[in-house]
Amino acid sequence: MRLAFERRHTPGFAFDLRLPVGSAHDPVGQEGAGGLLEEWLFKGAGGRSARELQDAFDDLGVRRGGGVGLEATRLSVSGLADDLRPALALIADVLIRPTLPEAELPVLLDLARQDLEALQDSPTDLLAVCARSAAFPRPAGSRFAGHAHPASGTPQGLAALDAGGLRAHLQRYGQSGSVLGLVADMEPEQAHDLVLGVLGELRFGEDAPVPAHFQAGARAHVPEPEAEQTHLSLTAPGVAPTHPDWLPWQIALGALSGGSASRLFQAVRxxxxxxxxxxxxxxxxxxxxxxxxxxxxxxxRAPETLEVLLAELARLPQGLSAAEFERARAGLNASVTFGAEGLRGRAGGLTRDVALFGRVRPLSGLRESLARLTLDDVNTFLHGYDPIRGLSVVTLGPQELPHA
Structure with a gap:
């Protein structure tokens, strides 16, 4: 496990633990394992019942968050400084000493099935799942279910889950590949010793990234005969976080969709x-x-909407204007600054930096990089960037679009 620590002279603390096991890591045929397991872990731990565990968090007065994403499970807590150790100890109990009462599983499975049913009533969420399924199909032979299902799983996957399979899945949750972002008022050595003392018993775990093989040119339509709207989702290759063009790409996205002056907002709406x-x-x-x-x-009007979206993407390689560049850079600078003001936001930022960029990016360094970035830098990148090539298009609505 890597610890990303920042000292702040504040009466509070925040930590964000990222375990590199998400819904994409669900075993094939057991879709929903990660989402169900995360709920099951909090049904008792460290000798406490589910109610006693919840009371222990509430007695500390802390805020708890997190959840299961595609590639990771996050557990985050914030509160007053004196409660840092007991809060971290509760999370350690959840991960290391969970009760995992089998009597709770039928209820959790029923809740997961209700989530899947609710997905049918949320066109945007359903479209997002279908778009991932089309753009990132599971590679043949992979032991992981991949990116094409929601965290709640699938009806077939939930039907196949049992206590033994979930306990086996828990063994993947451990120190390997995990990152803990911590913001508190203490010396770095104290932070290190605290985390080592509380989480040192955590199992080794498994860090096995699930590859995302992009299906260029994918086309799909999800029929919804009674729908009053047609929803469109387009997916195109971008820039990796560790690539030198990451910041120019972020600026380009800000110009494309960064407020009421952005290209998409103006052209489409x-x-x-x-x-x-x-x-x-x-x-x-x-x-x-x-x-x-x-x-x-x-x-x-959906066909015309798609035409306009494609046209705006197609003209990105022509570059930005000076005004677009300055607005996008100012917006990104503000996002960087204000996103790090709160303890919870900064703890999550530390975790994200290490997980995605391999290191903590100092805020001062980010601001300096943005200040050094020029319009020529961004336009040089855009001249070689073609988001239309290999674009995948997925639609959801009463009828298929001619262009899709």
Whole structure:
């Protein structure tokens, strides 16, 4: 396990533990294992029942968060400085000494099935799952289920889960590949000794990244005959976090979809009134960066919406204007600054930095890098960037689009 620590003279603390096991690591045929296991872990630990464990967190007055993502499970806690050790000890109990009462499994399985049913009533969430399934199909022969299912699993996967399989899956959760981001008022040596003393017994675990093999040119339509909207999702290759062009790519995304002055907002919503919602965002899977674009439109205007989205992506290689560059850089600088102000945000940032970039990126260094970045730097990158090539398109609605 790697510890990313930052000292702040504050009466509070925050930590964010990232375990490199997410829903993509669910065993083939046991989709939903990670999501169910995360819930099961908090049904009692360290000799406490589920109610006693919850009371122990509440008695400390801490805020708890986290959850199961595609590539990792996160456990985060924040509170007052005096409660750091007992809060970390409770998380250690959850991971090292869970009760795992089998009587709770039927209830948890039923809740997971309800989540899957609710997914059908959320077109945007359902589209996101279907878009991943089309763009990142599971490689043949992989022991992992991959990125094409929600954390709640699949009906078939949930039906196959049992206590033995979940306990075996828990053995993957350990120190290997894990990162703990901690912000508190103490010496670095004290932080190291605290984490070692409390989490030192955590099993070795497994760090086995799930590759994201992008299916270039994928096309799919999810029929929803009664839907009043057509939802569109586009996925294109991007830039990896460790690549030198990461910052230029972030600036380009800010110009594309960074507020009311952004290209997508203006072209899709303001100028043509095609859609109320339109956005573009980066996604990181398998240490690679990808660009995803979303919009929802009426079925009649969905083909035109897709045409405009494609046109805006196609003109990115022509470069940004000076005004677009300055707005995007200012927005990214503000995001970096304000995102690190809160203890919880900074703890999560430390964890994310180490997991994605291999090191902590000092805030001062990030601001300096942004200040040194020029319009020529960004446009030089964009001249060689073609998001249209290999683009995948997935739609959800009453009828398939001609272009999709």
């Amino acid at each position: 303001e100028e043509r009134g095609l859609a109320y919602a339109v956005s573009a965002s980066p996604v990181i899977l398998g240490a690679q960066g990808f660009l995803t674009v979303y919009s929802g439109s009426t079925p009649a």
